[in-house]
Amino acid sequence: MMVSILSPELCTAVLIAAFALPLAFAIWRAVHSAGSWWRKVLSGVGHYLVIVVAQALLIVGVFLGMNREYGFFASWSDLFVEADPAAPIHDLVPIRRTKVKDIPISKDNPHPNGYLTGLTMPGTDPQYGHVPVWLPPQYFEKSAQGTRFPVLYYIGGLNDTGDHANVSMDLITPAQDLVTSRKINPFAIVFLPGRIRRGIDSECLDVGPVRHESWIMKTVLPRIESRYRVGHERGSRFIGGWSSGGYCSVNLATKYPKSFNAGIGIGGYYHPTFEGQILASVSQPLIDANSVMRRVHDNRIDRSVRFLSVLNRSDVQSWGPEKGTVISNGQIGPDAGQFYRLANGRKQFPFIVLNGGGHRGAVYMPYVQQCLEWLGQFGL
Structure with missing residues (x-):
């Protein structure tokens, strides 16, 4: 063996x-x-x-x-033999196709493939302050000068800066394809870092001296929405994330149901799991107050919440062990498997569950397009 x-x-x-x-x-x-x-x-x-x-x-x-x-590779075959999965050829979750806004691309459009720009935000260490923003080609059409576009706030993994978030998980390519083929509305993407202080895992929360949650909700959203013609109301705001950003997105989506219309989490988990020196500022009430697992268990989820999770049974960094729990630094470890068993069957929380591969963007990347299509039925 x-x-x-x-x-x-x-x-x-x-x-x-x-x-x-x-x-x-x-x-x-x-x-x-x-x-x-x-x-x-x-x-x-x-x-x-x-x-x-x-x-x-x-x-x-x-x-x-x-x-x-x-948990990048779950097995020897994952490392040496098996290729990364191909994109699914059919819907893995129910998707209601809706009519999209038709904004033709003219010949004089300066950015026919969209445009990656961005803002530098205050309140972070320098390497995390730049927040890239991808704008669809329709944003630059004269006929759309009075249009506000739906926006997806995407949070990268723990070690992702905003600039690196689109490298570890490419959203722009499938977004371009879907918008061009008119499967979803033209929309913008805002790429957020997985942390805002060097070496500090704040899990997108206000913990100790790090005001990560406030930075997202009170600094990023207002500045993005005042600088760009993107959604500033719930119906046109969406949230998503990868790995630790997957936890951030489900926590914020369920914590602020009046701020986000729907969300997606890719390879995430469902309660904060802190690392390093920030642990000295962590309390059990803080963890409990930001446990999505506990909110669902206690039926404290607003009826308007809609969140799609892409999980992988072989991804121990997200799913956790099949039996028992992992205790590290006095905390319970990854819990996606437990959350799946708790929430599976609830219409608010659909799932795409994979079998095979580890905690790598390449394993999950083929399912990003379907995630975006799923958000499209709610107005993305």
């Missing part, structure tokens, strides 16, 4: 070997330092090979540790 790629024992064994191999070789050389010239040559070659092998083992060990922590 093959050892799991996520096995902690395998990771430990490889790291021990990375250090034990050169140590053993050094001892061997000390014992056999004398000898003929050819023995010295072989010793030199062996010395070189030991360094190479030890470095390779160290790299593999670090990779295994990182993969166990973040």
Whole structure:
């Protein structure tokens, strides 16, 4: 039976070997330092090979540790054999097709493929302050100068800046295709970072000195809506996210039902799970107050909330273990599997559930287009 790629024992064994191999070789050389010239040559070659092998083992060990922590690859076949999934050829959730706003693209349109611009926001560390904004080609048509376009606020993973969010999960390409084929209305995308302070995992909440939630709701939304012709009312505002941004989006969608019309979460979870130094400012009441799991369990969800989750049974970073729970830093770990069992069947919370692959954008990317189409039935 093959050892799991996520096995902690395998990771430990490889790291021990990375250090034990050169140590053993050094001892061997000390014992056999004398000898003929050819023995010295072989010793030199062996010395070189030991360094190479030890470095390779160290790299593999670090990779295994990182993969166990973040779950990028769920199995050996996921890493070496199986290709990333293809886009589905049919609807995986019910989608009601609606009539979209027809704004023809003229020959003199300066941005026929849309335009990526953005604003620099106050209240963050410098690397997180730039918020990219993608505007559809229809935004630049003279016939639409008085039109406000629907807007999707998209929150990247924990290590995503706003600029990097569209790299780890490409939304612009499927958005262009859907708008061009008139399957959904022309809409804008605002790319938000997964954190606003360097090294601090604030989970899009106001925790300790970090006012992440207030930054989104009281700084980003008003400034975007005053600078661009995008939706400033619930009916034309949408929210979504990937990984930790998936948690952020479902938390904000259920916490502010009058602010967002619908939302999507990709590879997310359903209660905050903090990391690092911010833990000193975290209290159990804060976690409980921002647990979507608890809101659903207690039936404290506004009837207008609509949220689509894309999950993966093999993604331990999101789904969690099949049996039991993971406790880390005194907190319960990933809970998407538990949330699926709790909320599956409720019309407010449809699901797309995958089987295979780890916590990587490439595994989830084929389902982004269907997520956008699902939002389209509500006005995106």
